[in-house]
Amino acid sequence: MNNNDENTLLQVIEYFQENMDFILELTAEHVNLVGLAIIVAILIGVPLGIYLTTNDSLAGTVLNIASVIMTIPSIALFGLMVPIFSLINQGIGFLPAFIALILYSQLPIIRNTYTAINNVDPEIRDAAIGIGMSTTQRIFRVEIPNTIPVIMAGIRTAVVLNIGIGVIAAFIGAGGLGILIQQGITRGHQDMVIAGAITISVLGISADLFLRLLQRIFTSKGVSS
Amino acid sequence: MIEYKDITKVYGEDVKAVDDVSFTVEDGEIVVLLGPSGCGKTTLLRMVNRLESITEGDILLDGKSTSNLNEIELRRGIGYVIQSNGLFPNMTIEQNVTIVPHLLGWDKQKKEERYQKLMKLVGLDVEDFRKRFPHELSGGQQQRIGVIRALAADPPAMLMDEPFGALDPIIREKVQDEFLAIQKELHKTILFVSHDINEAIKMGDKIALMKDGQLMQYDTPANILQNPANEFVTQFVGQDRTIKSLSIHMVNDIYSQNKLKENKKLAKQVSLNTNLRDALGAILESKEQAVTVVNGQNETVGSLDFDGINQFISELTS
Amino acid sequence: MDSKKRITWIVRIIVYLLVIAFFYWTITNEYFNYITENIDQFKVLVREHLQIVGLSSGMALLVAIPLAIFVTRPTFKRVESLVSTLVNFGYTIPNMAILALMMGFLGIGFKTAVFALFLYSILPIYRNTVAGIQSVNTSLIDAAKGMGFKPSQILFKVELPNAAYAIIAGVRTAVVINIGATALAYLIGGGGLGNWIFMGIKVFDNSILLSGAVTVTLLAVITDYLLRAVEHIVVPKGTKR
Numbered sequence: 001m002n003n004n005d006e007n008t009l010l011q012v013i014e015y016f017q018e019n020m021d022f023i024l025e026l027t028a029e030h031v032n033l034v035g036l037a038i039i040v041a042i043l044i045g046v047p048l049g050i051y052l053t054t055n056d057s058l059a060g061t062v063l064n065i066a067s068v069i070m071t072i073p074s075i076a077l078f079g080l081m082v083p084i085f086s087l088i089n090q091g092i093g094f095l096p097a098f099i100a101l102i103l104y105s106q107l108p109i110i111r112n113t114y115t116a117i118n119n120v121d122p123e124i125r126d127a128a129i130g131i132g133m134s135t136t137q138r139i140f141r142v143e144i145p146n147t148i149p150v151i152m153a154g155i156r157t158a159v160v161l162n163i164g165i166g167v168i169a170a171f172i173g174a175g176g177l178g179i180l181i182q183q184g185i186t187r188g189h190q191d192m193v194i195a196g197a198i199t200i201s202v203l204g205i206s207a208d209l210f211l212r213l214l215q216r217i218f219t220s221k222g223v224s225s
Numbered sequence: 226m227i228e229y230k231d232i233t234k235v236y237g238e239d240v241k242a243v244d245d246v247s248f249t250v251e252d253g254e255i256v257v258l259l260g261p262s263g264c265g266k267t268t269l270l271r272m273v274n275r276l277e278s279i280t281e282g283d284i285l286l287d288g289k290s291t292s293n294l295n296e297i298e299l300r301r302g303i304g305y306v307i308q309s310n311g312l313f314p315n316m317t318i319e320q321n322v323t324i325v326p327h328l329l330g331w332d333k334q335k336k337e338e339r340y341q342k343l344m345k346l347v348g349l350d351v352e353d354f355r356k357r358f359p360h361e362l363s364g365g366q367q368q369r370i371g372v373i374r375a376l377a378a379d380p381p382a383m384l385m386d387e388p389f390g391a392l393d394p395i396i397r398e399k400v401q402d403e404f405l406a407i408q409k410e411l412h413k414t415i416l417f418v419s420h421d422i423n424e425a426i427k428m429g430d431k432i433a434l435m436k437d438g439q440l441m442q443y444d445t446p447a448n449i450l451q452n453p454a455n456e457f458v459t460q461f462v463g464q465d466r467t468i469k470s471l472s473i474h475m476v477n478d479i480y481s482q483n484k485l486k487e488n489k490k491l492a493k494q495v496s497l498n499t500n501l502r503d504a505l506g507a508i509l510e511s512k513e514q515a516v517t518v519v520n521g522q523n524e525t526v527g528s529l530d531f532d533g534i535n536q537f538i539s540e541l542t543s
Numbered sequence: 544m545d546s547k548k549r550i551t552w553i554v555r556i557i558v559y560l561l562v563i564a565f566f567y568w569t570i571t572n573e574y575f576n577y578i579t580e581n582i583d584q585f586k587v588l589v590r591e592h593l594q595i596v597g598l599s600s601g602m603a604l605l606v607a608i609p610l611a612i613f614v615t616r617p618t619f620k621r622v623e624s625l626v627s628t629l630v631n632f633g634y635t636i637p638n639m640a641i642l643a644l645m646m647g648f649l650g651i652g653f654k655t656a657v658f659a660l661f662l663y664s665i666l667p668i669y670r671n672t673v674a675g676i677q678s679v680n681t682s683l684i685d686a687a688k689g690m691g692f693k694p695s696q697i698l699f700k701v702e703l704p705n706a707a708y709a710i711i712a713g714v715r716t717a718v719v720i721n722i723g724a725t726a727l728a729y730l731i732g733g734g735g736l737g738n739w740i741f742m743g744i745k746v747f748d749n750s751i752l753l754s755g756a757v758t759v760t761l762l763a764v765i766t767d768y769l770l771r772a773v774e775h776i777v778v779p780k781g782t783k784r
Contacts, residue, residue, distance in 0.1 A: 055550065058551040061555055079743065080756050132325065164636075196640065204635040222313075222317070223315050
């Protein structure tokens with residue numbers, strides 16, 4: 001390690017020490033934005049994924065639309081949201097970023113839910129119907145509990161993806177940890193950029209670990225993952 | 226009692242899966258729906274709890290038309306066992322066994338009593354299995370759980386769709402015997418799908434033999450073997466129908482016709498409840514080519530040899 | 544027509560209408576005139592964009608596939624989990640952060656952008672190639688060994704053809720993500736269409752913003768379709784899913 005690198009490392013540590021409150025505040029903003037978007041995305045994506053298993057032609061259409069949305073580059077999607085939401089005077093700030101993140105999360109969540117429920121052993125579904133479960137009982141007592149690992153994998157993908165994409169939200173005025181990177185670049189403060197990158201990575205990894213833990217708690221031991 | 230009244234099922238425009246089938250399963254009886262794959266036997270079974278729709282005709286359960294009943298309640302009132310056992314992987318054995326009582330809103334104590342009683346019925350340890358999951362059990366154990374889950378709410382009728390089909394032959398024999406012993410106590414009205422003639426002969430009080438959606442013959446196993454109604458039935462029961470018929474007759478049948486030979490003390494002995502197939506096996510294995518027959522009190526009532534069985538069978542088929 | 548098909552058609556029509564409404568709105572407001580008015584700059588930006596994508600993806604391909612083949616050889620099995628963990632970890636760092644970090648070490652400019660995006664494109668290609676090779680049925684490999692195939696023959700005649708679908712899907716993912724990430728490269732002086740997007744946001748000018756954003760989007764969507772077509776042509780018929 002040469003002198004220059006050592007200095008950078010020290011600067012980053014120093015930056016963390018001096019700006020802890022600011023970084024925590026940005027982290028809270030980031031978590032707030034991504035968290036709300038994911039909750040809404042789950043409320044849309046999981047029921048939709050389950051419904052799609054009963055309607056094959058719609059499943060093809062919806063999965064195609066979701067995968068095209070996924071293809072749109074993140075900065076372009078954020079960019080498209082800005083003029084569209086300025087039509088209702090919300091062009092810059094929370095709302096366009098929030099909607100863009102919801103749209104991005106749809107593909108992994110819908111696809112995993114759809115595939116998971118579709119792959120429930122038909123004999124198990126038949127048994128559930130045959131012993132007299134109602135549709136709701138079958139979905140909540142049999143189909144979802146037996147597919148939690150796959151559904152959760154989709155949600156985890158969406159969360160990690162959104163934490164990364166959430167960085168770009170800073171560029172359309174929605175705040176979050178992207179601020180560190182945006183301001184670091186414009187001011188040429190390398191320590192700020194590195195601090196931002198580290199915080200975002202740590203956030204992504206801890207979110208993934210937390211969700212894995214949740215998944216372990218909520219998955220029955222009888223279900224192989 | 227399950228009554229099929231002129232049942233027809235048509236897929237699409239003109240594919241007849243079931244063609245004008247009528248028969249009745251009497252209370253406490255096992256009726257085996259038998260036939261090659263695609264003959265409509267499973268479709269017929271699944272019509273009872275309305276997993277399949279009926280195009281024409283009606284099925285009556287204890288005199289009431291099933292088409293008027295709420296299908297969820299109807300299903301909860303009928304036991305249902307399928308080949309792959311259909312146990313829910315996410316639930317413990319206890320939860321699986323008591324799922325129907327749970328859906329019916331039984332209280333905790335009643336469920337617990339029922340769970341214990343059922344586990345004892347199939348000889349599985351109450352505590353040992355309680356918290357275990359289906360994948361931790363052997364195939365035979367899983368299938369026993371599948372059977373008692375269907376019995377949990379004590380339904381008068383049960384539908385069993387090739388329930389022992391996935392088990393290997395030795396385990397299957399054992400589970401079949403256990404189930405027959407349970408049925409002797411419980412007297413359920415049972416509809417049982419099978420493609421195996423030997424299983425049908427063993428399990429059925431009556432057999433409904435199907436081909437291409439039509440009922441070929443509905444009769445006791447003995448009559449199906451001895452008086453096949455047509456060419457198809459003859460072929461389906463096979464060249465060895467004489468040997469098969471051995472397994473449905475008991476030594477007692479010969480005894481009651483007073484046709485046993487004189488009392489002899491021989492090396493091997495069989496009881497009156499032994500079926501003729503097993504008795505024949507014992508005769509062929511014995512040194513004297515004959516066996517002593519004993520009654521329930523272990524008193525000798527006669528002896529039996531190959532000629533005795535041969536004579537009995539030839540009189541049946543003539 | 545049954546009700547399920549009807550719902551499908553309603554959803555499709557709504558989506559088509561939304562797309563048509565979007566383009567009607569942008570065209571009647573003459574937003575895309577910015578492209579025709581600045582056609583020379585547009586050409587430069589598109590060329591820069593494609594250069595960055597092409598160079599970084601190409602390099603990633605040359606590194607990721609051999610790496611994946613290397614770690615899936617029986618002798619190096621133990622390396623596999625180590626390399627995979629490392630690569631997966633790298634992927635939790637957002638692409639924006641990687642670009643910014645590389646700027647810190649290499650300064651701003653075209654080369655930094657290409658290098659950062661090269662690093663970022665390795666993962667999807669690597670991961671899919673490993674998964675593709677590992678998912679080849681072991682009985683196939685046993686059969687090949689039994690017939691006396693050499694290890695290199697097993698690789699080229701059995702493993703790679705059967706993993707082709709997964710590998711190309713990984714390449715497609717990498718390239719499409721890369722087209723989007725390149726739009727961010729503007730921030731570290733890499734050039735490309737990000738130029739117009741960020742300028743449009745900064746000066747709040749819809750025509751600059753949309754001229755950049757819509758072009759990048761079309762670039763990504765069209766590339767995705769083209770690579771799907773390649774997938775269709777290249778993948779051996781018997782292994783298509």
